[in-house]
Amino acid sequence: MNKPKYLYIDDENGASEKSTINLFNDLGIIEVELFNLSEFREFGKLRNELIQRRKNNAFDGVIIDLRLDGDGADRVDFNATSITQELRSITARGEIKSFPIVLCSTEEKIKNTYDTDKSSHDLFDYKFEKSINPDSKKFSKKLFSLVKGYDLLNSEKLTPDTIFRGIDTNSFDQRIIERFDESNNLVVYDYAHFVVKNLFHNTNPLLKDRLVAARLGIDKDASGKNWFTLLENIFIPAKYSGVFADGWDRWWADSVVNIFKELTGKRLSFLKAEERVNLLIKMTGITGLVTATPIKHCQSTEFWTICEAYKKPLDPLEGFKIFSTTELKPWQESKYLSFDAIVERVGIEKGLRPNPTEKDRIESVKQTLEKK
Amino acid sequence: MNIPSKILSFRKDKASDLRQFGDLMDKYIGSNISSKISIAQTQLSNENFIPDYVDSKGEIIKGNSNYWGYSVNDIELSIETLKHIKPKGFDNATIYLDINLVSDYREWDKINDPFCELSFKVRIKGINNDNKSGIHYFGFHLDRHHESKESNEIHPRYHFQYLQNPFELDENNFDFGSTLHIDTPRIMHYPMDLILGLDFLISNFMPSKYNNLINDRLYVKLIENYQLKIWKPYAHSLANHWSFISNQIQWKSKLLCPTLQ
Numbered sequence: 001m002n003k004p005k006y007l008y009i010d011d012e013n014g015a016s017e018k019s020t021i022n023l024f025n026d027l028g029i030i031e032v033e034l035f036n037l038s039e040f041r042e043f044g045k046l047r048n049e050l051i052q053r054r055k056n057n058a059f060d061g062v063i064i065d066l067r068l069d070g071d072g073a074d075r076v077d078f079n080a081t082s083i084t085q086e087l088r089s090i091t092a093r094g095e096i097k098s099f100p101i102v103l104c105s106t107e108e109k110i111k112n113t114y115d116t117d118k119s120s121h122d123l124f125d126y127k128f129e130k131s132i133n134p135d136s137k138k139f140s141k142k143l144f145s146l147v148k149g150y151d152l153l154n155s156e157k158l159t160p161d162t163i164f165r166g167i168d169t170n171s172f173d174q175r176i177i178e179r180f181d182e183s184n185n186l187v188v189y190d191y192a193h194f195v196v197k198n199l200f201h202n203t204n205p206l207l208k209d210r211l212v213a214a215r216l217g218i219d220k221d222a223s224g225k226n227w228f229t230l231l232e233n234i235f236i237p238a239k240y241s242g243v244f245a246d247g248w249d250r251w252w253a254d255s256v257v258n259i260f261k262e263l264t265g266k267r268l269s270f271l272k273a274e275e276r277v278n279l280l281i282k283m284t285g286i287t288g289l290v291t292a293t294p295i296k297h298c299q300s301t302e303f304w305t306i307c308e309a310y311k312k313p314l315d316p317l318e319g320f321k322i323f324s325t326t327e328l329k330p331w332q333e334s335k336y337l338s339f340d341a342i343v344e345r346v347g348i349e350k351g352l353r354p355n356p357t358e359k360d361r362i363e364s365v366k367q368t369l370e371k372k
Numbered sequence: 373m374n375i376p377s378k379i380l381s382f383r384k385d386k387a388s389d390l391r392q393f394g395d396l397m398d399k400y401i402g403s404n405i406s407s408k409i410s411i412a413q414t415q416l417s418n419e420n421f422i423p424d425y426v427d428s429k430g431e432i433i434k435g436n437s438n439y440w441g442y443s444v445n446d447i448e449l450s451i452e453t454l455k456h457i458k459p460k461g462f463d464n465a466t467i468y469l470d471i472n473l474v475s476d477y478r479e480w481d482k483i484n485d486p487f488c489e490l491s492f493k494v495r496i497k498g499i500n501n502d503n504k505s506g507i508h509y510f511g512f513h514l515d516r517h518h519e520s521k522e523s524n525e526i527h528p529r530y531h532f533q534y535l536q537n538p539f540e541l542d543e544n545n546f547d548f549g550s551t552l553h554i555d556t557p558r559i560m561h562y563p564m565d566l567i568l569g570l571d572f573l574i575s576n577f578m579p580s581k582y583n584n585l586i587n588d589r590l591y592v593k594l595i596e597n598y599q600l601k602i603w604k605p606y607a608h609s610l611a612n613h614w615s616f617i618s619n620q621i622q623w624k625s626k627l628l629c630p631t632l633q
Contacts, residue, residue, distance in 0.1 A: 170414050170421075173407040204404075269446060270539045299506040300499055317466055317499050330398050331407040364463045368501040 003028070004147035006102070007035045007053075009080075010065035011072030020104075020134060029140035030147070032063065037074040046076070047086055054096040060147040062087075065130075066105035084123045088189060097154045098188035100146035103127035121326065125196055145247025146192075152243055153188040163195055163242040171254050172205055173331035195244055203305070203333040206240055206250040214303045214313035215256060216280060217273030219292040226288035234284055235259055273301035273313070294318075295338040297369065307338035309347035314338055320358040323351075339365050375419055375437040379477050383440050387416035389594060393567050396591050400584050401574070405447055412442035412566055423474045425488055430520035439488065441474035444566070451496070452578040461502025467573060468495045471566055483605045485529065485563075490516035492569050495538040511538025514561055514569075528560035530606075562606045567598045575631050586633075596633040603632075 040046040160180040213220040238255030300315035319336030394406030474489040492514040517527035
């Protein structure tokens with residue numbers, strides 16, 4: 001596939017914007033072109049220009065600054081949400097082919113505008129923060145994958161198999177599958193949004209590799225390459241291979257449990273970390289796997305989740321549910337923080353804080369520890 | 373596989389009841405209960421899913437479409453009644469329910485045993501902040517004693533048993549504390565499917581949630597239907613041990629069993 005091309009739409013076109021664009025272009029995974037907003041400062045003009053360019057296949061995706069109505073030289077009277085909303089409607093009607101739209105802004109603006117305007121969260125495929133030194137490798141990988149995935153969704157007949165790729169979905173909550181019923185008239189964006197926002201950004205039915213490590217009782221960092229040997233050899237059938245798989249590494253939670261059961265004959269969730277790891281070493285011969293130990297103030301090694309602040313294994317029973325701006329679906333699992341991360345305020349700058357319903361329990365643990 | 377349409381439609385009715393029950397769980401309790409219930413729904417609606425059945429000789433019968441059922445593991449509920457837990461110091465404890473049920477379609481509307489197989493296993497785990505010994509376990513299961521198994525101990529067909537080590541941790545290392553673990557008594561109890569089983573757990577371990585649920589007409593209706601199909605045959609068969617004249621009965625049934633609907 002040709003190098004995907006993104007248009008970068010921003011009211012500011014100073015040094016920091018240009019250096020962001022250069023970082024992407026130097027890496028060479030995707031091509032980013034600064035869109036000259038000064039010529040299209042009216043909503044209708046901008047819309048028509050984008051439609052025309054998309055019709056001519058002049059771009060594959062859009063990176064858009066949140067506050068187009070900010071302080072920049074090319075400021076306009078509307079922000080990214082309204083033009084994105086319009087583009088989503090136009091693509092849904094099939095006038096032009098659907099394409100990824102990625103939000104980019106400073107952390108401060110995201111906090112002040114995006115985080116308080118929840119209705120806009122559904123519009124964008126991905127968001128990254130403008131910073132002096134953005135993780136352009138990571139973002140390039142995601143942005144490349146988004147274009148490739150949209151191309152696939154635009155060209156294939158939309159079926160759940162684009163996502164599930166032969167995985168046995170009988171053990172899934174039926175509501176996950178039902179949403180793909182033909183009668184729902186889903187468009188490309190519905191698929192893309194579901195996969196990235198509902199599947200990749202949440203726990204269950206897919207897991208990030210740290211969650212897989214936690215469930216297997218493994219200290220990922222201490223295990224080094226042995227962890228990847230285990231993951232890429234033994235647990236490879238559990239790896240997500242549907243649309244956008246090259247941008248996001250994920251594993252099917254049920255498959256992980258099943259592979260462990262086939263390998264060892266034991267039910268994963270009942271075992272302590274040491275037993276899980278000993279069985280894995282015994283059955284696979286990968287001797288360098290290191291057993292994870294509990295985070296400070298925790299006792300249980302029956303790990304099933306991670307502390308989102310420390311990224312370390314945690315038994316949910318000892319964890320505290322995290323505050324989330326979006327409501328979880330019944331089939332999604334909550335994310336957790338450990339007690340130590342809460343009292344040490346780790347990750348608070350990233351918005352990691354316990355759900356208000358956990359307040360009493362946190363107080364109770366504090367009191368117990370003070371008595372000791 | 374070939375399931376006769378009337379049996380499939382019976383199974384789909386059961387799946388639909390579970391769906392309604394799952395929606396009620398979402399509305400009043402939350403967590404992931406409805407998602408686990410959904411697995412049972414899928415098994416009931418799946419034309420290729422026929423549970424194995426062990427006959428009275430202990431032989432496994434596969435693919436007989438009269439048998440229906442489901443098997444779900446790790447349905448999680450948070451215990452509300454923490455202040456009753458001893459030793460002191462628990463601010464969180466979780467129930468994990470596994471259920472495996474097989475029933476014969478031909479017996480469902482009769483005054484007969486509603487199930488051929490039942491394993492209803494409840495594991496409870498709590499972590500004590502106050503105590504160095506840390507993680508504590510408890511559990512119980514409701515089993516249907518199978519016809520094919522012989523024993524010189526008393527086995528009521530459906531019985532409850534307590535489990536000190538429900539996660540079956542290595543017995544040589546398991547800390548039994550100052551308690552004794554004995555298999556008996558096997559306490560007789562009426563059978564429970566997923567709906568009545570969750571009603572049992574919620575009413576016992578989540579009383580405030582239960583009080584909300586029983587104000588919902590749909591919930592009460594579902595419980596009533598399943599008690600009628602599962603408990604009525606049990607209660608009538610037991611009562612039939614003695615002859616009786618129903619209008620002489622003065623004892624109120626709801627006093628004996630407050631969860632009757």
